[in-house]
Amino acid sequence: MDMNTITIIGMGLIGSSLARRIKQGGLADKVIAADNNLDVCKKVEDLAIADAVTNNLEESVKDADMVVIAVPVGAMGKVAQRIAPHLKKGAIITDTGSVKAAVIDAIKPFCRSGIHFVPGHPVAGTEFSGPEAGFAELFDGRWCILTPLPDVSARAIEEVTRLWEGCGSMVEIMDVKYHDLVLGITSHLPHLIAYTIVGTANELEDDIKSEVIKFSASGFRDFTRIASSDPTMWRDVFLNNKEAVLEILQRFNEDLTAMQRAIRKGDGDYLYRRFGETRAIRKAIVDIGQA
Amino acid sequence: MDMNTITIIGMGLIGSSLARRIKQGGLADKVIAADNNLDVCKKVEDLAIADAVTNNLEESVKDADMVVIAVPVGAMGKVAQRIAPHLKKGAIITDTGSVKAAVIDAIKPFCRSGIHFVPGHPVAGTEFSGPEAGFAELFDGRWCILTPLPDVSARAIEEVTRLWEGCGSMVEIMDVKYHDLVLGITSHLPHLIAYTIVGTANELEDDIKSEVIKFSASGFRDFTRIASSDPTMWRDVFLNNKEAVLEILQRFNEDLTAMQRAIRKGDGDYLYRRFGETRAIRKAIVDIGQA
Numbered sequence: 285m286d287m288n289t290i291t292i293i294g295m296g297l298i299g300s301s302l303a304r305r306i307k308q309g310g311l312a313d314k315v316i317a318a319d320n321n322l323d324v325c326k327k328v329e330d331l332a333i334a335d336a337v338t339n340n341l342e343e344s345v346k347d348a349d350m351v352v353i354a355v356p357v358g359a360m361g362k363v364a365q366r367i368a369p370h371l372k373k374g375a376i377i378t379d380t381g382s383v384k385a386a387v388i389d390a391i392k393p394f395c396r397s398g399i400h401f402v403p404g405h406p407v408a409g410t411e412f413s414g415p416e417a418g419f420a421e422l423f424d425g426r427w428c429i430l431t432p433l434p435d436v437s438a439r440a441i442e443e444v445t446r447l448w449e450g451c452g453s454m455v456e457i458m459d460v461k462y463h464d465l466v467l468g469i470t471s472h473l474p475h476l477i478a479y480t481i482v483g484t485a486n487e488l489e490d491d492i493k494s495e496v497i498k499f500s501a502s503g504f505r506d507f508t509r510i511a512s513s514d515p516t517m518w519r520d521v522f523l524n525n526k527e528a529v530l531e532i533l534q535r536f537n538e539d540l541t542a543m544q545r546a547i548r549k550g551d552g553d554y555l556y557r558r559f560g561e562t563r564a565i566r567k568a569i570v571d572i573g574q575a
Numbered sequence: 576m577d578m579n580t581i582t583i584i585g586m587g588l589i590g591s592s593l594a595r596r597i598k599q600g601g602l603a604d605k606v607i608a609a610d611n612n613l614d615v616c617k618k619v620e621d622l623a624i625a626d627a628v629t630n631n632l633e634e635s636v637k638d639a640d641m642v643v644i645a646v647p648v649g650a651m652g653k654v655a656q657r658i659a660p661h662l663k664k665g666a667i668i669t670d671t672g673s674v675k676a677a678v679i680d681a682i683k684p685f686c687r688s689g690i691h692f693v694p695g696h697p698v699a700g701t702e703f704s705g706p707e708a709g710f711a712e713l714f715d716g717r718w719c720i721l722t723p724l725p726d727v728s729a730r731a732i733e734e735v736t737r738l739w740e741g742c743g744s745m746v747e748i749m750d751v752k753y754h755d756l757v758l759g760i761t762s763h764l765p766h767l768i769a770y771t772i773v774g775t776a777n778e779l780e781d782d783i784k785s786e787v788i789k790f791s792a793s794g795f796r797d798f799t800r801i802a803s804s805d806p807t808m809w810r811d812v813f814l815n816n817k818e819a820v821l822e823i824l825q826r827f828n829e830d831l832t833a834m835q836r837a838i839r840k841g842d843g844d845y846l847y848r849r850f851g852e853t854r855a856i857r858k859a860i861v862d863i864g865q866a
Binding site for chain 2: 358407408409411426427429462465466467469470471472473474475476477478479480481482483484485486487488492493495496497498499500501502503504505506507508509510511512513515516518519520522523526529530532533535536537539540543544546547548550552555556558559560561562563564565566567568569572574575
């Protein structure tokens with residue numbers, strides 16, 4: 285089947301980047317952009333990155349061969365509920381959520397027979413939000429992880445794979461729970477830590493806060509970039525990947541307590557050993573060209 | 576006084592970058608590079624970034640108008656003890672340590688009358704180490720913080736200021752304890768956190784570790800860069816800025832516990848509010864051109 289019409293629901297950083305790429309690459313005959321928010325719809329119209337723009341979600345999907353839901357994780361179920369009755373028979377639904385188990389639980393119940401749901405997660409983004417922040421190259425050379433359930437058709441997986449490969453991504457099939465654990469470590473915990481440390485600095489007295497901003501280049505700056513990501517998206521990630529995040533957070537806390545104890549006791553050998561061990565992981569990342 | 580001869584002790588990233596910049600900028604007639612380690616001396620000779628290279632620290636300082644000690648914080652006292660008896664009357668000593676109170680305690684006792692000590696901290700660096708990693712532009716547009724004690728001559732402060740301004744840096748005078756607290760927040764804590772989180776990942780089972788490396792681009796990658804910094808340097812920072820680091824770490828821990836509790840309870844309002852607050856700091860950093 286050729287993708288004649290693709291509807292993207294949610295025109296933030298990810299949705300708008302995807303629309304741009306599909307248009308530029310001719311990956312579908314028609315791209316329909318849908319968003320609940322009228323201001324966002326207006327911006328998307330001005331940007332001219334879709335063939336049609338609407339805030340009527342129900343209407344937006346009725347001719348779609350594929351629907352990509354690119355809203356915050358906590359809003360996925362509601363969107364699925366609204367659009368489900370209006371989907372064409374044979375339509376493919378996919379999503380872009382950073383959490384997969386909770387999103388599957390939210391969307392799957394609304395997928396009646398003849399609707400093919402392929403959960404997806406393009407592992408790409410920036411600290412910016414909204415349709416103006418998107419760009420067609422966002423997915424180039426990035427991974428897109430699909431976590432299809434066993435009962436979905438191979439053709440639907442192929443179509444979604446083709447879309448993301450068309451966007452320049454490398455596609456990986458992964459188990460749902462495994463995805464949520466791996467991303468809990470590589471993405472969710474780092475974001476939580478960054479938000480926390482920047483929050484700690486934010487509560488300092490005003491004079492020292494201005495010095496912190498001034499001398500941010502010494503390490504802190506990288507955390508502020510991560511911690512300026514979209515609050516709604518990240519709130520939903522933590523509410524919806526609670527189990528994996530809390531598990532990995534507990535391990536992190538134990539390790540941090542050990543570091544703290546070593547500093548307090550003046551245990552230089554422990555610190556030196558720990559600080560040396562982490563270089564191997566960096567080297568591995570550099571070696572696979574992801575640095 | 577013109578700086579005829581500058582001796583740099585410790586030819587790592589910072590010392591070797593400084594040597595390069597002084598030579599390129601003609602900031603002194605002669606640059607002498609000294610390092611305890613014969614392999615490092617050999618590399619510096621091959622790189623041809625100094626007028627003379629020696630592992631004899633005592634000998635290296637005898638004609639120096641200024642000596643810059645650029646060794647890890649924990650080795651500062653030992654170096655000062657060795658070179659002190661050999662310094663010319665009127666010589667200026669400065670250093671590049673990331674911690675100031677402990678370094679002053681280590682160096683000051685060896686500064687006899689007629690020797691001018693101006694503690695310094697170029698807030699610049701990369702995750703790489705050693706003389707090959709240095710480059711002349713490292714200090715361009717970066718801050719250099721000086722924490723002179725009240726009894727030092729204004730001329731000595733001026734000379735050290737002129738050196739760092741000659742290297743492209745902006746010089747700031749700061750109180751010793753205030754420096755250690757501000758840098759504890761902007762630099763030491765972020766490094767400790769990054770080392771810890773990468774260490775936590777490092778202890779995962781091998782199969783999941785390879786996935787973590789593969790999908791590192793989603794946030795984790797930034798932490799691995801920070802956590803690949805020189806282990807000796809950072810061990811010494813934490814052993815020597817214990818008080819400030821433990822204080823700010825305690826605040827961070829309290830904030831992280833609150834985040835953890837909010838995730839466990841599903842308190843989305845709390846998370847949303849905290850995640851929104853941190854954007855202001857990022858904006859301030861972007862606004863002053865340090866992003």
